[in-house]
Amino acid sequence: MNERRVPKLAVGLAAGVALLALAGLGAAGTQPTSKRATVTLLVWDQEVRGGQAAAIKKLNADFQKKYPSIKINRVAKSFTDLQATLKLAASGPNPPDVVEANNGYSAMGPLVKANLLLSLNSYAARYGWRARYSTGLLKMNQFTADSKKFGTGNIYGIPMTGEVVGVYYNKAKLRKLGLKVPTTFAAFEQAITKAKQGGETPIQFGNLDKWPGIHEYEEVLLQYVSRAYARSFIFGSGGGKTNFNSRGAIAAAAKLQAWVKAGAFTNGYAGIGYDPSWQAFGKGNGVFLISGSWLTADLKKALGNDVGFFLLPPAKGKQLATLGGEGLPWAISSKSKNADAAATYLNFLTTNSSMQTVANNGQLTATKAKVRVPSGLDTEVYNAWTKANRTDAIVPYLDWATPTMYDTVTAAVQELMAGKATPSSFAKKIQSDYSKFHSS
Amino acid sequence: MRLRRPARLGGGAARVEPPGAPRHVAYLYLLPALAIYAAFVLAPLGHTIWLSLHQWDGLTPATWVGLDNYSEILHDGALRSAFEHSFVLIVFYAVIPVSLALVLVGALSRASVRGQAGFRTVLFLPQVIPMVVVAVIWRMIYAPGDGPLNRALRGIGLDSLARPWLGDFDLALPAVGVVGTWVMSGLAFVLFMAGVQKIPQSLYDAARVDGAGPLREFFAVTLPNLRGEIAVALTLTTIAALRNFDLVYITTQGGPGDSTSVPAFQVYNRAFQLGQIGSAAAIGFTLACVIFVIAFAITRIADRGQT
Numbered sequence: 179m180n181e182r183r184v185p186k187l188a189v190g191l192a193a194g195v196a197l198l199a200l201a202g203l204g205a206a207g208t209q210p211t212s213k214r215a216t217v218t219l220l221v222w223d224q225e226v227r228g229g230q231a232a233a234i235k236k237l238n239a240d241f242q243k244k245y246p247s248i249k250i251n252r253v254a255k256s257f258t259d260l261q262a263t264l265k266l267a268a269s270g271p272n273p274p275d276v277v278e279a280n281n282g283y284s285a286m287g288p289l290v291k292a293n294l295l296l297s298l299n300s301y302a303a304r305y306g307w308r309a310r311y312s313t314g315l316l317k318m319n320q321f322t323a324d325s326k327k328f329g330t331g332n333i334y335g336i337p338m339t340g341e342v343v344g345v346y347y348n349k350a351k352l353r354k355l356g357l358k359v360p361t362t363f364a365a366f367e368q369a370i371t372k373a374k375q376g377g378e379t380p381i382q383f384g385n386l387d388k389w390p391g392i393h394e395y396e397e398v399l400l401q402y403v404s405r406a407y408a409r410s411f412i413f414g415s416g417g418g419k420t421n422f423n424s425r426g427a428i429a430a431a432a433k434l435q436a437w438v439k440a441g442a443f444t445n446g447y448a449g450i451g452y453d454p455s456w457q458a459f460g461k462g463n464g465v466f467l468i469s470g471s472w473l474t475a476d477l478k479k480a481l482g483n484d485v486g487f488f489l490l491p492p493a494k495g496k497q498l499a500t501l502g503g504e505g506l507p508w509a510i511s512s513k514s515k516n517a518d519a520a521a522t523y524l525n526f527l528t529t530n531s532s533m534q535t536v537a538n539n540g541q542l543t544a545t546k547a548k549v550r551v552p553s554g555l556d557t558e559v560y561n562a563w564t565k566a567n568r569t570d571a572i573v574p575y576l577d578w579a580t581p582t583m584y585d586t587v588t589a590a591v592q593e594l595m596a597g598k599a600t601p602s603s604f605a606k607k608i609q610s611d612y613s614k615f616h617s618s
Numbered sequence: 619m620r621l622r623r624p625a626r627l628g629g630g631a632a633r634v635e636p637p638g639a640p641r642h643v644a645y646l647y648l649l650p651a652l653a654i655y656a657a658f659v660l661a662p663l664g665h666t667i668w669l670s671l672h673q674w675d676g677l678t679p680a681t682w683v684g685l686d687n688y689s690e691i692l693h694d695g696a697l698r699s700a701f702e703h704s705f706v707l708i709v710f711y712a713v714i715p716v717s718l719a720l721v722l723v724g725a726l727s728r729a730s731v732r733g734q735a736g737f738r739t740v741l742f743l744p745q746v747i748p749m750v751v752v753a754v755i756w757r758m759i760y761a762p763g764d765g766p767l768n769r770a771l772r773g774i775g776l777d778s779l780a781r782p783w784l785g786d787f788d789l790a791l792p793a794v795g796v797v798g799t800w801v802m803s804g805l806a807f808v809l810f811m812a813g814v815q816k817i818p819q820s821l822y823d824a825a826r827v828d829g830a831g832p833l834r835e836f837f838a839v840t841l842p843n844l845r846g847e848i849a850v851a852l853t854l855t856t857i858a859a860l861r862n863f864d865l866v867y868i869t870t871q872g873g874p875g876d877s878t879s880v881p882a883f884q885v886y887n888r889a890f891q892l893g894q895i896g897s898a899a900a901i902g903f904t905l906a907c908v909i910f911v912i913a914f915a916i917t918r919i920a921d922r923g924q925t
Contacts, residue, residue, distance in 0.1 A: 261890075262890055265676050265677055265893075266676075268677075269677055283893075284891070284893075288675050288676070288677050288678075288893055289677065291675075291677065291678055292677035292678045294677065385785065385874075386757075386782075386784055386785055386869075386870065386871075386873070387871060388871045388872075388873045444763075445762060445763065446762025446763060446768075446781065446782035446785065447762075447782070447785070448762075448782045448784075448785025448786065448874055449760060449761065449762040449781070449782020449783055449784045449785035449786070450761065450762055450763070450782065450785070451757065451761075454761065458763075581892055581893065582892055584891075585872075585887070585892075588871075588873070589872075589873060589874075589875045589876050590875075592785075592873050592874040592875050593787075593874070593875045596785075596787055596874060596875075598787055598875065
């Protein structure tokens, strides 16, 4: 009968499969005992621009010299390309052993959830990685194993470079206005007023590309809320109970609106792209520019000795807090057969001597290691970064809070600054995205 | 082997078919093309529909959600307005360019203008430039401070009209639309010019003998004879309006706020940025259906009059 034949066939098939599997296991089992051959690490990174590229090339060469038995097979990709192809590659049959996986819910979270990244806890203990980084920076690489909680749990990556958002200023213009580098938030506001009265554009700004608005708002936000509050909101610690519809968040939104009304920003900022905006600052248009350390090389080239950098100073009696982050964290695939070698590589990239190489190429160093940097703007940015990093004052970007927060917060800041939203409806909009994510 | 064929109407005895009549074996000839079409169009379409019924982040196993992704399109305000924006863009991409081109053609068809080939080339030029380049150029044109548009407005004393066009909540969408008008007008114009040239001169002569003025001539001769071209132009430009992605991506990223967000931009955003592949597939399929319905309607209307 037909009905009988089917199970028999299935049993036969299953037995065959089991045999094949056993044979496979046997083959795999014999491999490690064979004589230790050279290990090849497939590495995917996006260190392709200027100083980044120079740094990683030098580091890879140094690594090969130090560990001749580990061969680095490097695949360099642009950031966008890496973002677009990583998930498919990581879940495919031949994933990269080492990969730069972007922080938060855009890449690291989903990869952790799919069990595709190796927890680095044991390596962190072996190599002492925790001591290398400030707590706030390390949190950016942490997820619980179920990927539900960000900023806590296992370490899934370690950063090589850092980045910090602060205020670039035009030294000549500040001098002409008879102003000193502000040391309190109130002094910064007075400088804005003075600059406006002096016929200057106080803050050079362009928000057509949507994301720069996050910098303007969050830098102000951090003057009105505590680091702990901001981190708890962004990382969702406490189960996403931290409410954005709070006095501090609303006050910061009101302050930003007041700045717009007072003409603190470039005329027509809503229609100016990010690049034209910092390029205009480079041409001597604007007293301040709120942006990140990634502009250091370009602005130094444009303004020479006339450009400086400071962290937005806190109000009197308040802790320093600033927006910042890290270069893409380096992670190891859970499918890697050479995890130990991969960890050796990660460790090498973040040793003190490697940090000096990173600094030599104009990048900010992620660890607490002391390095020498060129004088001028580089020193100012580097000092600001180390001050923030050592005092654990770095708070990540608001859009890390939920997978959809980038869209929500960029649109909301545009509405807020255009007067299309009130400070409280702005806060409510962000909170509603947040509670939707944390209740699901 | 002989294929079975359906009984024919009015057939008494089996008749020998005339040569060239459709035969089932014809399907065999279609097979290679059909196989390619199925592999590269139908299968992905089916896969998209299948995905649109799931919630999937691209990595972990997908969960079946039925029609939830589709009901989201109806109920999510942001998504609904994205579709509304694309209908506004139809006005700028299709209605205005086609009307504009008709007026131009109406004027040009009467008289032979010296250097017509030159005009045609210039008008068609926007079609040749890649959309990304067009978007970058127009971003500069609209720039608030030193953009040519605002400078021109200030130059003629209209300072009050100068504004950050792409950053204005009310004007960003029309500003993006005008770029579409600029690109699509040339296409419509060239299509209509080609159409006009095949209208027999005798029709114009007859109209003139009957005493038709330029306006009458346009509505009685030119317009009806361009029906086919108008349908083609409307179909092409409407599709371009609905699947607009590059222009929005480069100029405004859907901003300010969500005022220029369009479905195709949401498809990209959800699939590649947010890891909401099911939802992206649902939007994509809905968009494809909308495009199909509109294109079908246009050809039906064009055919109906052609008797």
